[in-house]
Amino acid sequence: MQIIDGHNDLLFRLWQKEPAAAVSEFVDGRNVGQLDMPRMHDGGFAGGFFALFVPSNAEQAHVYQTLNPPPYAPVDLATARKAMDEQIEVFEALVADVPNDGFRHCLTAGDMKAAMRDGAIGAILHMEGCEAIGADLSGLDEFYDRGLRSLGPVWSRDNVFGHGVPFAWPSTADHGDGITEAGKALVKACNEKRIMVDLSHMNLKGFWDIARLTSAPLVATHSNVHALTASSRNLTDDQLRAIGESRGMVGLNYAIDFLQNDGSMDRNIPPERLIRHLEHMIKIAGEDSVGLGSDFDGATIPLFLDDVAGLPHLVNAMEAAGFGTALIEKICHKNWLRVLELTLGK
Numbered sequence: 001m002q003i004i005d006g007h008n009d010l011l012f013r014l015w016q017k018e019p020a021a022a023v024s025e026f027v028d029g030r031n032v033g034q035l036d037m038p039r040m041h042d043g044g045f046a047g048g049f050f051a052l053f054v055p056s057n058a059e060q061a062h063v064y065q066t067l068n069p070p071p072y073a074p075v076d077l078a079t080a081r082k083a084m085d086e087q088i089e090v091f092e093a094l095v096a097d098v099p100n101d102g103f104r105h106c107l108t109a110g111d112m113k114a115a116m117r118d119g120a121i122g123a124i125l126h127m128e129g130c131e132a133i134g135a136d137l138s139g140l141d142e143f144y145d146r147g148l149r150s151l152g153p154v155w156s157r158d159n160v161f162g163h164g165v166p167f168a169w170p171s172t173a174d175h176g177d178g179i180t181e182a183g184k185a186l187v188k189a190c191n192e193k194r195i196m197v198d199l200s201h202m203n204l205k206g207f208w209d210i211a212r213l214t215s216a217p218l219v220a221t222h223s224n225v226h227a228l229t230a231s232s233r234n235l236t237d238d239q240l241r242a243i244g245e246s247r248g249m250v251g252l253n254y255a256i257d258f259l260q261n262d263g264s265m266d267r268n269i270p271p272e273r274l275i276r277h278l279e280h281m282i283k284i285a286g287e288d289s290v291g292l293g294s295d296f297d298g299a300t301i302p303l304f305l306d307d308v309a310g311l312p313h314l315v316n317a318m319e320a321a322g323f324g325t326a327l328i329e330k331i332c333h334k335n336w337l338r339v340l341e342l343t344l345g346k
Contacts, residue, residue: 006293047122251293
């Protein structure tokens with residue numbers, strides 16, 4: 001089963017390496033992290049959104065060991081811009097140097113379909129937190145020209161565009177105010193350029209601000225169900241319903257902190273827990289608006305998956321739960337292709 005994935009942090013993990021070394025590690029498959037090319041092929045990973053991410057400090061990891069980490073410090077424009085440029089260089093090296101055109105930069109749904117047909121990894125470039133764009137949006141055109149087609153205005157910290165929801169359990173996403181005037185301008189510009197806007201790290205007021213403002217489907221690439229796991233990062237039924245009504249998309253996040261229901265960070269989460277989140281999403285948002293958004297290389301995930309090669313275990317769990325072939329295909333890739341057509345174009 002081919003899988004399109006809503007979110008991963010491979011580029012952030014490879015960022016500390018020279019681009020040539022990053023390509024070598026990705027192609028050879030050294031079982032570092034959760035993603036590499038051999039394991040992607042083993043797991044049926046056909047492509048997805050590859051995130052650019054700027055840490056709040058040099059020591060920050062992107063995998064959390066606590067449900068309630070301290071707040072993350074803001075990032076200035078120069079620091080963010082440098083990190084984005086360097087991570088795009090890694091991305092461009094993967095596109096240029098992975099053998100046999102095996103890693104492709106996708107700008108449209110048609111590009112993703114072609115990569116899937118040819119057995120290549122299709123990659124959409126995503127920016128997770130937009131500090132590098134600047135309050136005047138001066139960086140947006142340049143990043144668009146370099147192939148950016150998806151962005152989340154904020155990560156889980158505040159910036160000039162809005163308020164990121166902090167990681168907290170038990171908690172709602174009702175932290176902080178709505179999006180700023182710069183945030184409104186960013187959303188409008190993304191609509192004009194057909195850049196997908198990701199709501200995954202947006203706080204509650206910001207989510208509804210964007211829902212009222214945007215002309216595009218609402219998308220949360222890697223978020224789960226608040227009614228089942230009371231993490232601030234998870235979505236309420238009202239949010240899920242709005243996503244479905246907009247013909248948008250929510251991608252199931254594999255992070256254990258967004259799946260547990262007892263406040264623990266135990267990796268022994270059974271497949272049935274992920275199935276419960278999928279079933280709830282389908283019930284509220286509809287079966288055409290639910291997919292997968294792993295957070296690979298950016299999260300602690302259940303032991304039964306372990307890494308990208310374990311994706312068939314999740315597909316097997318869907319089958320065991322009575323999901324038919326047509327529904328599984330929607331969740332694994334067809335729903336993402338539909339939303340990519342609506343947002344990025346055919």
